[in-house]
Amino acid sequence: MEDLVRGQEFTKQVHMQLQGSEIPVGKEILDSVAKILECLENAISKFSSSESTGEVCQSPALTTVDSPFSDCRKIEETGKIRAMVTPKKIGSNKRRRTANAREELTATPFDDGHSWRKYGQKDILNSGFPRGYFRCTHRDQGCEALKQVQRTGEEEPAMSRVTYIGEHTCKDQFRGPRLSIDSNPRGTCVLNFQSNCYSPKLEFPFSPSFSTVEHEFKGDTKNTIANHNNKDSFKSYEFAAWCDLSAFNSSQTTSMMPSTSGSELGDGISGLYSSAESNPNFHMDMIVDDMFDPSEFLNSSS
């Protein structure tokens, strides 16, 4: 609930900034932001009403405990018989407990700082889009965090409702504040450095202008995003752009990037991460034209 309200506030700020911006902003973008605001308001009002009745996320109360060894199955498939005797874990019922569940409305897809492994996909009635089921890749460490991603409609940019179930108990800590890129139809990008991109995250897919930036970044391996461990974070339509911004804070460089250790990326942006981490109020926006050349930028700033 708190997150929803924060998200609403952030979205309002973005909306006001876009409206008051000297840079021409596409009507579609303003419309999209207005829609997001509307969705958030709906979600908040629904949540408020369900909270008072003890419900969580519109889901029915769920039972979770079964006999731990009740799942003895035989499956016939293409003439073969596979006998599976899989002890059922307590709490691993088909219907999940949704306590600790929270929902976010996000652009599709986005990097929430954790690594997820897809374990299923299901067509959902009347939704038109399949729902994806993800679990934390560190499930072997006992991390039970799950998320479900459901695209909400045909709108562009594509938006998805992401439901997080359970908290991360693994060591794959939040990778820290992210550098995200937004762009308007004119080809200008906004790099948004935020100290805590928690929820909800309001992000938009790339317009072709980003591919220009990405291409130019790839010209220099030190500034590249190509070798990142978590390649999923860098699908062409996603936001994170990474570059060596250690010029901003070389003295405080401390790696905050356990998940990228060994990659040049981690070295490259650790300064940015540490500076942002060390200052909870760190917040910086940059306007970047699509002819932006990171090497020139770095030369001029050093």
Place this chain on the structure above:
DNA sequence: ACAATTTGACCACT
């Protein structure tokens, strides 16, 4: 070879 994703089947729940 290993890791991640896809996909069809199973099962709990309504």
Place this chain on the structure above:
DNA sequence: AGTGGTCAAATTGT
């Protein structure tokens, strides 16, 4: 019986 959540073999990617 219909639906949604999960499992795990098969497939695909690196």
